[in-house]
Amino acid sequence: MRCGGVLQSPIIVYETWGELEGRGENAILLFTGLSPSAHATSSLEDPSPGWWEDMVGPGRPIDTNRYFVICVNSLGSCFGSTGPASINPETGELYRLNFPVLTIEDIAHSGHEVLRHLKIDRLHAVVGSSMAGMTALAFCLLYPGISNSLVAISSSMHALPFAIALRSLQREIVRNDPDWNGGNYEPGFGPISGMRLARKLGMTTYRSAQEWEGRFGRERISAELQTKDPFGISFLVESYLQKHANKFTGQFDPNCYLYLSRAMDLFDVSEYGESIEECLNNIDLRRVLIVAVTTDILFPIHQQRELADALDKVVDVDNVQFIKLDSIYGHDSFLVDMDKFSPVIGKFFESSST
Numbered sequence: 001m002r003c004g005g006v007l008q009s010p011i012i013v014y015e016t017w018g019e020l021e022g023r024g025e026n027a028i029l030l031f032t033g034l035s036p037s038a039h040a041t042s043s044l045e046d047p048s049p050g051w052w053e054d055m056v057g058p059g060r061p062i063d064t065n066r067y068f069v070i071c072v073n074s075l076g077s078c079f080g081s082t083g084p085a086s087i088n089p090e091t092g093e094l095y096r097l098n099f100p101v102l103t104i105e106d107i108a109h110s111g112h113e114v115l116r117h118l119k120i121d122r123l124h125a126v127v128g129s130s131m132a133g134m135t136a137l138a139f140c141l142l143y144p145g146i147s148n149s150l151v152a153i154s155s156s157m158h159a160l161p162f163a164i165a166l167r168s169l170q171r172e173i174v175r176n177d178p179d180w181n182g183g184n185y186e187p188g189f190g191p192i193s194g195m196r197l198a199r200k201l202g203m204t205t206y207r208s209a210q211e212w213e214g215r216f217g218r219e220r221i222s223a224e225l226q227t228k229d230p231f232g233i234s235f236l237v238e239s240y241l242q243k244h245a246n247k248f249t250g251q252f253d254p255n256c257y258l259y260l261s262r263a264m265d266l267f268d269v270s271e272y273g274e275s276i277e278e279c280l281n282n283i284d285l286r287r288v289l290i291v292a293v294t295t296d297i298l299f300p301i302h303q304q305r306e307l308a309d310a311l312d313k314v315v316d317v318d319n320v321q322f323i324k325l326d327s328i329y330g331h332d333s334f335l336v337d338m339d340k341f342s343p344v345i346g347k348f349f350e351s352s353s354t
Contacts, residue, residue, distance in 0.1 A: 001103070011082050013037075016070050018066070024068070024121060028067045029123050030071040040052045056071075060342075072114050083255075084258075099255070103267065106263075108135050109142065125147060125148065127150075131264050149287040149289070150289070153291045154304070157268070159267065160299075199245040221238075280310055280313075
C-alpha cells in the first residue's frame with residue numbers, strides 16, 4: 001500500500017460486458033466513485049439496472065457491442081472488494097481501523113491487477129467520474145502507455161480546501177456518533193445517525209441550489225405526514241434528503257466510507273514532480289476528454305480546466321478536449337443528466353478507433 005501496510009491476497013470485484021479483442025485494444029477500464037459497486041449496467045447474468053445504465057450498454061454512448069468494458073469496484077469499498085468491512089486473513093477478524101491507509105493510487109493499482117488477471121496489456125480508454133476520475137488519472141500516471149485515452153468527468157488533479165473541509169466534517173459527524181465506537185461496531189449496526197447526517201450534508205453538495213429551487217421550491221409535505229415535532233420534517237426538500245440518507249445508511253459501511261472519503265483528500269498529482277508539467281510528462285496518452293459542469297461546487301470549472309490545460313502540454317496537439325456542460329444538477333450531473341452527457345461521451349468514442 002502506498003502509505004505503508006500490506007493486504008494479503010485482497011479480493012477485487014469486477015464486472016465485464018462485451019467481447020474482448022486482441023490484447024485489449026477495444027477494452028475500456030471503468031473505475032467507480034466513492035459509493036457505487038462494479039455493477040455499472042445490466043447484463044444477462046444480472047438484469048438489475050446499474051449505476052450508469054444509460055451510459056454503458058449495447059448501442060449506448062459506451063457501446064458494449066463495440067467495446068469490452070471492465071468496471072472495477074474500488075479497493076476499500078464494501079461491495080465485494082477488500083476493505084475495512086472485510087475479514088483480515090491474518091487475524092480472522094474484520095479489518096475495521098486496522099485496514100491500511102487507503103490512497104487513490106492503491107485503487108488504481110488494484111485496477112491494474114484486474115487487467116493482469118484478464119491478461120490485458122492494452123486499453124482503448126480508462127474512464128472515471130468524481131473520485132473515479134482521480135483514480136483514472138492516477139492509473140495513467142502509474143501505468144503510462146497502457147491506455148490510449150483518458151476520460152475524466154467532474155474530477156481534478158487534487159481536492160480543493162472547500163471539498164476537503166466538507167468531507168472532513170462528514171467524517172467527524174460519523175466518528176462523533178457514539179455507536180461508531182472507535183470503528184468497532186458489529187456488521188449491520190454502527191453509527192446510523194452519523195451516517196445519515198453525513199449523507200445529508202453530502203447530498204447538499206452533490207446537487208445544486210438552482211435544481212432544488214425549481215424542483216422543490218418551498219413546497220410542504222402533506223399534512224398527514226407531518227408530526228407534532230416542532231423541528232420535524234415539513235418541507236419536501238427535507239423529505240428528499242431523509243429518503244436518500246436512509247437508503248445510503250442501509251447500504252454502505254461507515255468505516256469504508258471514512259477510508260474512501262479520506263483517499264480523495266490525499267490524492268495530489270503535484271507529488272509526482274517539481275512542476276505539474278513534469279508530473280504529467282510521462283503520462284503517454286493519445287486522446288483526453290475532460291468534462292466539467294457549471295454548477296459543480298466540489299470540482300469547479302476552473303479546476304478541471306487547469307487539468308485540461310496541463311494535459312494539453314504533454315498530449316499530442318489538439319487531442320485534449322475540454323467540454324463545459326451547463327447542467328442544473330451539480331456534481332451528480334454525470335449520473336442524471338444524460339441529455340447533456342450522452343452526446344459528449346458518445347461522440348468521443350464514436351470518433352476514436354480501436
